[in-house]
Amino acid sequence: MTLFHFGNCFALAYFPYFITYKCSGLSEYNAFWRCVQAGATYLFVQLCKMLFLATFFPTWEGGAGAYDFVGEFMKATVDLADLVGLHLVMSRNAGKGEYKIMVAAMGWATAELVMSRCIPLWVGARGIEFDWKYIQMSIDSNISLVHYIAMAALVWMFTRYDLPKRYRLPLTLLLGLSVYKAFFMESFVHVFLLGSWTALLVKAVITGFLALSSLGLFVTLVHGN
Amino acid sequence: MLEEAGEVLESVLKASCLPLSFLLFVPAVLLLLGPPPAAEAAHEFTVYRMQQYELGGQPYGTRNAVLNTEARTLEADVLSRRCVMMRLVDFSYEQYQKALRQSAGAVVIILPKAMSALPQDVVRQFMEIEPEMLAMETIVPVYFAVEDEELLSIYEQTRIASTSQGSASAAEVLLHTATANGFQMVTSGAQSKAVSDWLITSLEGRLTGLGGEDLPTIVIVAHYDSFGVAPWLSHGADSNGSGISGLLELARLFSRLYTYKRTHAGYNLLFFASGGGKFNYQGTKRWLEDNLDHTDSSLLQDNVAFVLCLDTLGRGNSLHLHVSKPPKEGTLQHAFLRELEMVVASQFPEVKFSMVHKKINLAEDMLAWEHERFAIRRLPAFTISHLESHRDGLRNSIMDLRSRVDSKTLTRNTRIIAEALTRVIYNLTEKGAPADLQIFTEQMQIQQEQLESVMDWLTSQPRAAQLVDKDSTFLNTLEYYMSRYLKDVKQHHVKADKRDPEFVFYDQLKQVMNAYRVKPAIFDLLLALCIVAYLGVAYVAVQHFGLLYKTVQRLSLKSKQQ
Numbered sequence: 001m002t003l004f005h006f007g008n009c010f011a012l013a014y015f016p017y018f019i020t021y022k023c024s025g026l027s028e029y030n031a032f033w034r035c036v037q038a039g040a041t042y043l044f045v046q047l048c049k050m051l052f053l054a055t056f057f058p059t060w061e062g063g064a065g066a067y068d069f070v071g072e073f074m075k076a077t078v079d080l081a082d083l084v085g086l087h088l089v090m091s092r093n094a095g096k097g098e099y100k101i102m103v104a105a106m107g108w109a110t111a112e113l114v115m116s117r118c119i120p121l122w123v124g125a126r127g128i129e130f131d132w133k134y135i136q137m138s139i140d141s142n143i144s145l146v147h148y149i150a151m152a153a154l155v156w157m158f159t160r161y162d163l164p165k166r167y168r169l170p171l172t173l174l175l176g177l178s179v180y181k182a183f184f185m186e187s188f189v190h191v192f193l194l195g196s197w198t199a200l201l202v203k204a205v206i207t208g209f210l211a212l213s214s215l216g217l218f219v220t221l222v223h224g225n
Numbered sequence: 226m227l228e229e230a231g232e233v234l235e236s237v238l239k240a241s242c243l244p245l246s247f248l249l250f251v252p253a254v255l256l257l258l259g260p261p262p263a264a265e266a267a268h269e270f271t272v273y274r275m276q277q278y279e280l281g282g283q284p285y286g287t288r289n290a291v292l293n294t295e296a297r298t299l300e301a302d303v304l305s306r307r308c309v310m311m312r313l314v315d316f317s318y319e320q321y322q323k324a325l326r327q328s329a330g331a332v333v334i335i336l337p338k339a340m341s342a343l344p345q346d347v348v349r350q351f352m353e354i355e356p357e358m359l360a361m362e363t364i365v366p367v368y369f370a371v372e373d374e375e376l377l378s379i380y381e382q383t384r385i386a387s388t389s390q391g392s393a394s395a396a397e398v399l400l401h402t403a404t405a406n407g408f409q410m411v412t413s414g415a416q417s418k419a420v421s422d423w424l425i426t427s428l429e430g431r432l433t434g435l436g437g438e439d440l441p442t443i444v445i446v447a448h449y450d451s452f453g454v455a456p457w458l459s460h461g462a463d464s465n466g467s468g469i470s471g472l473l474e475l476a477r478l479f480s481r482l483y484t485y486k487r488t489h490a491g492y493n494l495l496f497f498a499s500g501g502g503k504f505n506y507q508g509t510k511r512w513l514e515d516n517l518d519h520t521d522s523s524l525l526q527d528n529v530a531f532v533l534c535l536d537t538l539g540r541g542n543s544l545h546l547h548v549s550k551p552p553k554e555g556t557l558q559h560a561f562l563r564e565l566e567m568v569v570a571s572q573f574p575e576v577k578f579s580m581v582h583k584k585i586n587l588a589e590d591m592l593a594w595e596h597e598r599f600a601i602r603r604l605p606a607f608t609i610s611h612l613e614s615h616r617d618g619l620r621n622s623i624m625d626l627r628s629r630v631d632s633k634t635l636t637r638n639t640r641i642i643a644e645a646l647t648r649v650i651y652n653l654t655e656k657g658a659p660a661d662l663q664i665f666t667e668q669m670q671i672q673q674e675q676l677e678s679v680m681d682w683l684t685s686q687p688r689a690a691q692l693v694d695k696d697s698t699f700l701n702t703l704e705y706y707m708s709r710y711l712k713d714v715k716q717h718h719v720k721a722d723k724r725d726p727e728f729v730f731y732d733q734l735k736q737v738m739n740a741y742r743v744k745p746a747i748f749d750l751l752l753a754l755c756i757v758a759y760l761g762v763a764y765v766a767v768q769h770f771g772l773l774y775k776t777v778q779r780l781s782l783k784s785k786q787q
Contacts, residue, residue, distance in 0.1 A: 004749045012756045016763050023767045128409055128741040129267060135752070142763075212777075219774065220781040 005134075006125040012138035013117060017110055017145060024102050029095075031103050038089045038107020043115070045085035049078050069187065076183035082108075083175065086155045097156055097222065105152035109145045117141055136200055143200075147207045150214040151178045157214075157221055167221060174213055181206060267408070268375045272333065272738040273457040275367040276359055277417055277731035278691070280504055281590060285359045286454075289366040290417035290733040294330035295743065296408040298380070299323070301387035306330040308410040310380050312372070313337060314347065318354045325363065332367045333410065333738075335380060336458075341628035352618030355454040366412075368738065369455045369623075379408055379740050409741040417733040425501040425719040425728075426695045427508035428704055430711030431524065432479055432496075435489035441530040441557070442493040443650070444604075446509065446595060447472040448502020448536075449688060449703065453623030456689035457735045462630045464620040466683040467539035469498060470676050471639045473706060478643055478669065480710035490650045495524050496711055498703060501690045501719060503621065504728050505591055509598045511719040517602060525604070530557040532606035533646070534595040537620060538638040539630030539680075541611040543577040544569070547593075548607045549585045549600040557649060558605045564645040564654065571660040573641060581613060609642060627684040635680070636673045640665055679706075691730040 021027060026035070057075055089104040117137055125134040157163065158171050177184075185206070189199045276286035297307040299320055304327040311320065312335045324332055337343060358367070370376060386405050389397075428449075434440040447468030451461020460466075476496050482488040501507030516525040546565065552558035562580060569578040585597045592598060593615035599606035611634075612619065619625055647664050648654055665671055686699060693699055695718065708714040721728050 002746070002749065004746075004753070008749060008752050008756055011753075011760065015760050016767075019760070019764050019767050023764070023770075128411065128743065130406070130742045130744045215774070215777050216781060219778045220785070223778055224781065224785065 003126060005130070006121065009121050009125045009134045009138045012135065013113065013121065013141045016142045017106070017113065020145065021106055024106075026099075026102055026106060029099060031099070031106075034093055034103045035107035035110065037092070038104050039111030039114075041085050041089050042108050042111035045081055046115070049081050052078055052081075072183055072186060073180075076180050079179050079182070082151070083155050083179065086152050087159055090152070090156055090159075101149065101152045101156050104155075105145075105149040108152070109148040112144065112148075113141050133196065136196055139200060140203070143204050143207050146211050147178065147181070150207070150211040151175075153214045153218050154178060157217060160221075163221075167217065170213075170217060174210065174217070177206075178210055181210070267742045268379060268740045270370055270373065270376055270738055270740070272368040272370045272412070272736050273455040274417070274734045274736065275363070275369070275455050276453075277734075278504070279726070279729040281727060283590065284362075287363045287365065287367045288417075289331075289364060290412065290414060290736070292331045292366050292368070292410055292412045292738070294410060296333075296379070296383045296410050296740070298384040298387045300384060303327075304329045308333060310335065310383055312380065313343075313351065316351065316354075318357060321354070321358065322361075325361075325365070329365060331365050331410070334367070334369050335372045335376060336369055338372055340624065341626050343624075348624045349618075352622040352624055355618060355622050358454055368412075368736075369458060370738065376740075382406055383408055406742045407745065409743045411739045411741060412736045413739065414733045414736040417731045420691070420730045420732050422720055423691070423730050424695045425504075425508050425511075425690055426693065426700055427500045427512055427717045427719070428498040428700070428707055428714060429512070429717060430476070430496045430707045430714035432476075432483045432494040432711060434483075434492045434494070435486070436491050439528055440491055440493050441528045442495055442524045443530050443557075443646070444495045444497060444525070444532040444599075444606075445472055445475055446497045446499060446532060446534045446599075448499040448506065448508065448595060449683075450500055450502050450504075450690040450693060451625070451688045452503035452621045453625070453689070455623060455734070456691050457687050458623040459625075459687050459689045460623075460627065460684045461625050461688055462627045462680065462684045463539040463625050464537045465502060465535075466627075466680055466688075467537060467630055467635050467638075468535035469683060469703075470635065470679040471535045471538050471642065472496060472498060473679055473710075474639050474671060474676055475643055475646070476707065476710040477675070478665065478671070479646075481669065482647075488651075492530065492650050493524055496707065498707065499595070500693065501728070502595060504690055506595050506598045507690075507719050507728060508717065509595060512717050513598060513602050513604075515717065529604050531561060532596060532599045532604050533561075533642075534599075534606065534608040535642070536595060536608050536610040537612050537617075538610065539632075539635040541634065542575055543579070543611055543613070544609060544638060544641065545611065545613055546578075546580045546607050546609055547596065547615070548580060548582055549597055551580070551582055552605065552607075556605065558607070560654075561645060561649050564648040565641065567654070567660050568641055568644045568648070572644070572663065573637060576637070576641070583615075611638070627680065630680055630684075632673055632677045632680065635676055636671050639676065640671045643671065691734060 021035075053075060057071065057078075086104050086108060089107065090100045093100050093103055095103075120137065121134055124131070154171060154175050157167070158175060163171075181203075185199065185203055188194065188202065194202065274287065274290060277288065277290075278285055292308060294306055294308045296310050297304055298310050301307070304324055307329055308331040309324040309329045310333045311324075314337065316334060321332065372380075382405065386401070386407060389401060389405075448465050449469045451459040451464070451466070453459030453461070479494055482490070483494075497509070497512065499506065499508035499512065502509070513525070516523040520526075544565075546562060552562055566578060569576050583593060585592070585600060594608040594610075596606035596608040619629075643665050644663070648658070653662065654660075682702070688699060695716070700716075704714055704716065
């Protein structure tokens with residue numbers, strides 16, 4: 001397609017980040033460099049994950065089309081490192097809970113957006129061939145922004161010293177869901193042979209559920225005590 | 226660590242650390258400035274371009290090879306600067322002309338996978354169209370593609386899009402742009418250009434007769450090249466695979482006869498597989514010039530009994546001896562004619578044999594039959610063929626496939642020629658041999674399997690003159706095959722004159738075409754509107770996030786109070 005199409009995809013992918021940054025008040029806290037640092041942590045964590053994966057999970061050359069559930073599960077487990085990374089970012093920043101969560105999540109999600117979607121969009125959406133997948137990719141980046149905010153909130157709550165006992169179980173469950181979401185999605189798509197649009201919808205629904213639950217917990221935790 | 230990273234980034238942005246910023250920005254700049262990348266294609270397929278050549282200064286076929294336009298079918302209203310896709314099954318010359326008159330950007334003709342299963346009337350019709358397509362001045366590229374499932378689906382989608390275009394309302398068109406696909410057809414190759422110094426190769430081999438220096442020579446000639454509207458699709462089974470396989474079989478039989486002293490006849494046999502036969506017999510022409518004008522001694526100069534050209538022998542129940550001058554009585558030429566008639570009448574009564582007399586028309590661009598090349602040089606010559614007229618479309622068609630040659634008929638025709646030739650060489654009739662004497666039986670049988678396998682080999686590759694390189698495996702194999710039976714097998718090359726070339730070939734005859742899925746510009750605009758609306762909603766939602774927060778807070782408090 002054309003440069004115009006790339007512009008479309010780019011706007012769809014990036015503007016929600018921009019809007020969130022501006023409207024959440026982060027810009028007023030002068031949090032830009034904090035976000036960049038969070039992004040740098042993202043890079044570092046991804047590098048560690050990659051090294052780990054390359055060392056312990058050499059590529060499965062299982063038969064074409066075969067889906068290796070155990071292998072994928074193990075790989076998803078490595079994503080636990082993301083939680084550690086988010087915690088690291090938040091523990092380095094002083095401030096209110098919301099502020100810490102937003103800085104970590106924004107930096108994290110933006111770094112992911114830049115690293116994993118920028119080049120495919122530039123290369124793909126500008127080519128002659130039209131494909132819906134670039135629009136889907138852009139929508140997906142919006143979903144992942146919500147996902148990371150929820151995840152950061154969960155990590156923040158989980159690592160509080162004054163966390164009441166009864167919160168521990170739902171928090172663990174939600175954290176588990178957030179880490180293994182990608183794995184669940186992939187298995188789901190594979191088992192039910194979903195189309196790309198349906199898969200995106202399912203992903204949005206799951207992320208919405210995750211985000212609302214985290215919000216509920218956050219609200220009760222912050223205002224309940 | 227984080228502080229360090231922050232510092233590094235800061236320093237990069239302040240450009241105080243030049244090499245590092247260079248490292249960071251140069252790839253980014255390169256990426257930005259690079260050309261739009263060719264993404265993975267929706268479908269990639271091989272296309273064969275229509276002929277492009279010049280013969281005697283006259284251009285034929287298409288003049289162009291580059292294609293980058295959107296696909297349409299004939300149903301669309303506007304075809305100008307579009308790539309028109311057609312299927313051979315419903316192809317007609319009128320439609321083809323219509324497309325070109327509307328200044329279509331290109332034409333892609335989709336051939337069915339099983340060409341031999343096509344109905345006869347379609348084949349006949351297309352054979353007649355082919356020369357007209359070539360003669361017509363075509364500036365835009367014309368390509369042929371062999372259909373597969375993907376290509377058919379592209380064709381169907383294009384057809385649906387083309388039909389719905391004219392009648393639908395604006396809303397329908399808008400909806401349509403979002404759901405339907407357009408296809409951008411792009412060829413990967415460069416513009417076609419003339420091939421310089423192309424060599425047309427011919428092969429010669431001989432069997433020397435027994436006794437004396439000045440023996441009469443019988444020349445047996447067949448051209449090996451094939452011709453059709455697209456060079457890569459011309460397999461030329463009947464024309465002239467059948468002629469070459471007949472020639473090779475004759476070479477085999479007579480080489481056996483010539484190894485024994487008792488059957489070693491007093492005739493030299495000269496075999497010639499000529500190249501460029503479809504381009505006014507260029508190979509033959511040069512061969513004659515070389516032999517008659519430039520050398521002192523050659524078999525062709527001294528005592529040529531007659532020249533027998535083999536052309537299209539693989540079908541039908543008739544045989545025609547084409548001559549440009551009826552042979553006079555008492556000549557060997559006449560004797561051969563008599564023998565042919567006798568053999569056919571006594572041994573193969575089902576075959577209709579006749580002599581066709583056609584004077585050479587020097588005013589025409591193309592010579593009709595190969596023997597005319599010899600007749601011009603005053604050598605007694607004739608062509609034997611099952612076709613009655615040289616204008617038959619079969620001689621220049623991509624429809625001339627292996628399945629159109631009947632091995633039995635080819636064997637029978639080869640046998641008739643071999644029998645008649647033997648009767649002339651050994652003078653059997655004058656020696657009192659009966660008319661129904663069968664010479665080629667038992668060990669000397671014409672081997673149908675041999676002819677079949679030679680035919681299979683010949684038709685397994687396109688043998689258009691533009692494709693048969695002088696070092697090609699095809700020529701090497703043919704040379705090897707001839708040298709198994711014949712002596713002094715050698716190549717003759719023709720190169721077109723630099724200043725005033727008699728023939729010019731062009732390249733880019735086979736290309737890879739990509740069909741990219743594309744959307745019209747209006748679709749992008751529509752998409753932009755949708756995205757703006759979405760972003761507006763997102764903005765409002767983020768601005769009023771407090772509402773959601775409060776609602777959740779109220780709900781949680783309520784549940785706590787309960």
